[in-house]
Each structure stands twice: as C-alpha cells, then as structure tokens.
Amino acid sequence: MLDVARCIVYRDLLLALRRLSDVGTALLFFVVVASLFPLGVGAEPDLLRAIGPGVIWVAALLSSLLSLGRLFSADHGDGTLEQMLLGAAPLPVVAAAKGLAHWLVAGLPLVLIAPLLALQYDLAAGLYGVLALSLLLGTPVLSLLGAIGAALTLGLRGGGVLLALLVLPLYVPVLILGAGSVDMAAAGLAPDGQLLVLGALAVLAAVFAPWAIAAALRISLE
Amino acid sequence: MSTAIRWFWFASPQTFLPLAGAIARWCALGAALLAAAGLYVGFFVAPTDAQQGEVYRIIFIHVPAAWMSMFLYLVMALWAAVGLAFNTRLSHMMARAIAPTGALFTFIALWTGSLWGKPTWGTYWVWDARLTSELILLFLYLGFMALQASIEDPRRSDRAGALLAIVGAVNVPIIYYSVQWWNTLHQGASVSLTRAPSMAAAMLTGMLLMALAFWLYSIAVTLVRVRCIILERQ
Numbered sequence: 001m002l003d004v005a006r007c008i009v010y011r012d013l014l015l016a017l018r019r020l021s022d023v024g025t026a027l028l029f030f031v032v033v034a035s036l037f038p039l040g041v042g043a044e045p046d047l048l049r050a051i052g053p054g055v056i057w058v059a060a061l062l063s064s065l066l067s068l069g070r071l072f073s074a075d076h077g078d079g080t081l082e083q084m085l086l087g088a089a090p091l092p093v094v095a096a097a098k099g100l101a102h103w104l105v106a107g108l109p110l111v112l113i114a115p116l117l118a119l120q121y122d123l124a125a126g127l128y129g130v131l132a133l134s135l136l137l138g139t140p141v142l143s144l145l146g147a148i149g150a151a152l153t154l155g156l157r158g159g160g161v162l163l164a165l166l167v168l169p170l171y172v173p174v175l176i177l178g179a180g181s182v183d184m185a186a187a188g189l190a191p192d193g194q195l196l197v198l199g200a201l202a203v204l205a206a207v208f209a210p211w212a213i214a215a216a217l218r219i220s221l222e
Numbered sequence: 223m224s225t226a227i228r229w230f231w232f233a234s235p236q237t238f239l240p241l242a243g244a245i246a247r248w249c250a251l252g253a254a255l256l257a258a259a260g261l262y263v264g265f266f267v268a269p270t271d272a273q274q275g276e277v278y279r280i281i282f283i284h285v286p287a288a289w290m291s292m293f294l295y296l297v298m299a300l301w302a303a304v305g306l307a308f309n310t311r312l313s314h315m316m317a318r319a320i321a322p323t324g325a326l327f328t329f330i331a332l333w334t335g336s337l338w339g340k341p342t343w344g345t346y347w348v349w350d351a352r353l354t355s356e357l358i359l360l361f362l363y364l365g366f367m368a369l370q371a372s373i374e375d376p377r378r379s380d381r382a383g384a385l386l387a388i389v390g391a392v393n394v395p396i397i398y399y400s401v402q403w404w405n406t407l408h409q410g411a412s413v414s415l416t417r418a419p420s421m422a423a424a425m426l427t428g429m430l431l432m433a434l435a436f437w438l439y440s441i442a443v444t445l446v447r448v449r450c451i452i453l454e455r456q
Contacts (some may be wrong), residue, residue, distance in 0.1 A: 148389055152382045156372050165368055166386060169361040170393050173400035180404060201396070212389055215306075219381040 004089040005097040012101030015074075022070065027109045030063035034117045045122050052121030053131060053182035059117075060110045060135060060178075061142065061171050067106040068146040068167070069160050071098060072217070076154055085221055095151075095213035096206070099144045107139030123186070130185040130195075137198040138178040144209035145170050151216035174201065233310050235452040242452075246445035253438035260431030268424040280338045281425075286433035288331040290440055291359060292394075294324035298366075299391035302384035312448075314380035315455075317387060318370060319447035323440050325363035332356055351402040358397055362390045376455060 016023050037055045038048055075081040084094050114135050115128040123131070149167040153159040181194035232238045264282035271278040298320040305313030335353065336346040347353065366383055373379035 145389075148385075152369060152386060153372075158372065162368055162372055165361070166365045169358050169365060169397075170389070172358055173393070173396045176400045176404040208392075212385065216382070216385055219378055219385060222378070 001089065001093055004087075005093050005100075008084075008094060008097035009101045009104070012098065013104060016101075016105045022067070023105050023109065026063050026067040026106055027113060029066055030059050030110055031113065031117065033059040033062060035120065038120070048121045049123060049186070052118065052123050053127075053186070054175075054179040056114055056117050056121070056131065057135075057138075057175055057179040057182075060114070060139065061168070061175060063110060064106055064139060064142040064146060065164055065167060067102070068143075068150045068163060071102050071147055071150045072154050076221075081217070082221060085217065091214035091217065092210035095147065095217065096210040099140075099147045099209065099213065102147065103140050103143040107135075107143050110139060111135040123182075127182055127185050130191050131182050134178040134181045134191075134195060134198060137195060137202050138174045140202050141174050141198075141205045142171060144205040144213070145174075147213045148209060148216055151213050151220055154217070154220040174198070177201070230310075233308075233312050235312050235315070235456060238312055239449055239452050242445040242449050246442045246449070249438040249442035249445070253435045253442055256431050256435035256438060260428050260435050263424060263428035263431060268428050269422050274342055277338060277341050280334050282428050282432045284331060284334040284338060285429055286436045287327045287334065288356065289433060290436045291324055291328035291331050291356065294320055294327065294440060295359060295362070295387075295394065296391060298324060299387045302387040306381065306384050306388070311380070312452075314384060315448050315451045316444065317384060318380065319444045319451060320440075321363055321367050321370075322447070323443050325360060325367065327436070327440075328356060328360040328363060332360065349405065351398075351405040354401045354405070355394075355398045358401070359394070362394070366390065 034056055037051065041047060041051065072081060075084070085091060087094075111132050114131050118128050118131050146163075146167050149163050149170075152166065153163045156162060177194045177198045181191040181198065184191040184194060232241055260282060264279055268279070268282075270276055298317045301313045301317040301320065304310065305317060332353070335356075339348065340346050366386055369386055370379045370383040373382055
C-alpha cells in the first residue's frame with residue numbers, strides 16, 4: 001500500500017520536474033500577487049507591516065488554487081485516473097498520495113519563498129520563522145481540501161472558476177489561523193495556539209480528506 | 223419489518239408527489255396565517271424598545287431568517303447524507319430543493335441585518351463574527367447550487383452536490399469558531415449582537431410566530447420545488 005503511494009508521489013514529482021514551467025508559474029503568481037499589493041495600497045512601511053501576513057497568506061491561497069485544476073485533469077484526460085480507480089490499491093491511498101504530491105509541488109515552494117516576500121513587507125526578522133511554519137502547517141490543508149473540489153469539478157465546463165467558488169470559503173479557517181499566528185507573533189505574543197490548531201486541522205484533513213477525495217473521484221468518473 | 227416498508231413507501235418519487243402537494247398546500251396556508259399573526263404582534267402589539275426605538279422591529283424578520291438559514295443548511299446536508307447512504311433519489315431531490323430557500327434566508331438575514339445596523343451601529347456592515355460566518359454560509363449555499371447547476375447528468379450532479387454539502391457541514395463549525403476567534407483577536411468593532419437582557423413577552427411571541435411561519439414557508443416551498451424536480455425528471 002505504501003509502495004503504491006510512493007510510486008504515485010514519485011511519478012507526479014517526475015511529471016512536475018519534466019514540466020517545470022507549470023510549477024514555476026504558480027510560484028511566480030504567488031510572488032507577483034504579493035508584489036502588487038504595495039502598488040495598490042501604498043508603500044508605507046507601517047501599513048505594509050500590518051497587512052503583510054494577510055496578503056502573503058491570501059496570495060498563497062490563490063496560488064494553491066491555481067495549480068489545483070491540474071491535479072487530476074491530465075490523469076483524467078489520458079485515462080490514468082480510471083486505471084487507478086480500477087486498480088487494486090485502495091483509492092483513499094491514491095488520493096492521499098496525489099494530495100501529498102500536489103503539496104510537494106505547489107505548497108512547499110511557497111513555504112520556502114515566503115520569507116523573501118516577508119522581506120518585501122518589512123516584517124521583523126523573528127516573524128520569518130513563524131510565517132514559514134504557519135505555511136508549512138497550513139498549505140497541506142489547502143492541498144487536501146482543494147483536491148476534494150478538484151475531484152468534484154473534474155471535466156466540467158468552467159471548472160476553474162467553479163473550483164474557486166467551492167473551495168475558497170472552505171479555506172477561511174486556514175487563512176484566519178495562518179495570518180493570525182503571524183499577527184500574534186508580531187504583537188509580541190506567543191503564536192503557539194494558532195499554530196497548534198493549524199496542525200490539528202492538518203491532521204484532521206490528512207485523516208478525512210482522502211476518503212472524501214476518493215468518494216468525489218468515484219462520483220465524477222462513474 | 224412492516225414499519226421499515228412504511229418508512230420507504232414515500233421514498234419513491236411517484237408516491238411522494240401527491241403527498242408533497244397536500245403537505246405543501248397546508249403548510250403554505252399555515253405560513254400565511256402565522257406570518258399575518260406574527261406581523262400583527264410585531265407591529266402593533268409589541269412595545270417599542272427602550273434603547274433602539276422602532277428600528278428593532280426588523281428582528282421579527284431578521285432573527286427567524288438567520289435561524290432558518292443555518293438550520294436549513296444542516297437539513298440539506300442531512301438529506302444529502304441520507305441520499306449518499308441509501309442511494310435514494312428523493313433525498314437528493316430534497317437537498318437540491320432546500321438550497322435556494324436556504325440561500326434566500328441567508329441573504330434576507332444579511333440584508334435586514336445591514337438595514338438594522340445602519341441606524342443602530344451607524345454602518346451597514348461590520349466584520350462581526352456572526353455577520354462574517356453568515357456571509358460565508360451564503361457562499362457555501364451558492365457554491366452548492368453552482369456545482370449542481372454545472373453538472374448536467376442528474377445522478378452525478380446530485381451526488382457531487384451531496385458530498386460538497388457534507389464537507390461544508392463539517393466545516394461550518396470550524397469556520398464559525400475560527401471567525402469568532404479572529405474577531406476577538408482583532409477587536410475591531412466593539413458592537414455585538416447580544417440583545418438587551420430582558421425581552422418583552424410580546425416581542426418573543428412575535429418572533430416565535432414568525433419563526434414558525436418561516437418554518438412552514440420553507441417546508442411548503444421546498445415541497446413545491448421537489449414536485450417540480452420530480453415532474454421534470456420523470
């Protein structure tokens with residue numbers, strides 16, 4: 001069972017490596033969106049420090065959403081997904097592996113590049129770690145919740161916009177906790193509470209989301 | 223055994239169609255009577271509020287609408303879960319029929335709330351925890367309806383919507399508590415929706431009458447819509 005998961009993760013990573021531009025686009029989108037805000041609201045350092053965590057988190061949400069459309073569509077197009085459905089491996093394991101691969105490709109780079117954006121927003125040096133940690137705990141939830149939406153909207157006309165409409169309201173708790181943890185740390189308080197709840201959400205999502213993704217895939221492909 | 227058969231007797235759309243029509247008719251009548259009584263109590267019997275004046279009378283619409291908006295989402299998710307578990311077409315039809323009414327009440331709650339907020343708080347909108355969660359609830363309803371509308375195959379449409387409704391229902395408490403926490407964290411608006419401690423009996427009566435009227439209205443409208451869906455599909 002773990003072999004199957006490892007195979008799928010390895011395969012998806014390999015596919016992503018062969019088409020690095022796809023990965024790069026989502027990452028670039030993250031950077032561009034975050035860089036647009038100072039142009040819109042003005043470059044007051046105090047203002048930027050105040051909105052920085054929220055803006056970076058919203059940009060991460062949108063960037064994660066952007067790459068969700070590709071999560072199942074290529075496999076759906078060439079029939080691989082049906083093979084996975086028919087295969088002996090339990091579908092939730094397949095779904096979890098796909099979610100993990102999506103996070104490695106679309107979530108982890110955001111975590112790594114976020115400190116650079118924090119620099120743009122003049123966040124205190126001590127906050128870089130909190131921001132990266134909150135993204136590290138939060139982005140897997142985004143990938144897993146998003147995968148449910150991606151599986152439900154598989155092959156639909158206008159699936160991209162619909163996916164955003166379905167998934168973004170569900171992202172609200174992650175956004176609040178993630179940005180809140182950085183705000184908390186910026187105010188000189190311990191961000192442990194938010195980070196722990198984010199971690200709990202990540203665990204919950206890891207346990208339950210694969211089943212929901214699997215059910216959604218079955219509904220979409222039957 | 224025989225009760226089990228009776229339970230599922232009306233699960234068939236054909237047998238449910240006439241029953242739904244009869245229930246809908248009586249519920250619509252009841253809703254009209256109760257709403258008339260509730261509005262009478264609300265406008266003529268209930269005393270003027272000492273602090274808020276006449277403006278408070280909007281709660282006779284606002285509070286029942288807010289109750290129904292949340293309750294209907296749970297009912298919808300319940301029907302969706304029943305539909306997925308027992309594979310009954312009628313349950314999916316019920317979930318589909320409830321969604322527009324739920325969205326309508328969510329919208330009415332937000333709308334009347336902002337009309338009430340302007341004279342009382344001095345602003346149409348604050349990022350209060352309840353307002354924000356109600357807004358997100360509206361987004362959840364709209365997402366459910368948009369998903370169902372964009373899938374043409376009725377079976378897939380039903381089941382996809384059902385799964386989304388269940389995922390949403392699991393998320394609603396998490397969203398509610400996170401929003402509440404976020405609001406207390408930011409402490410932007412100091413106004414809260416907690417009402418004056420004592421409420422005149424007439425106010426409470428009016429509100430309960432209106433809540434009952436909204437209940438019956440929801441049942442009637444949902445059943446009418448279910449009838450349309452049944453006729454459309456068969």
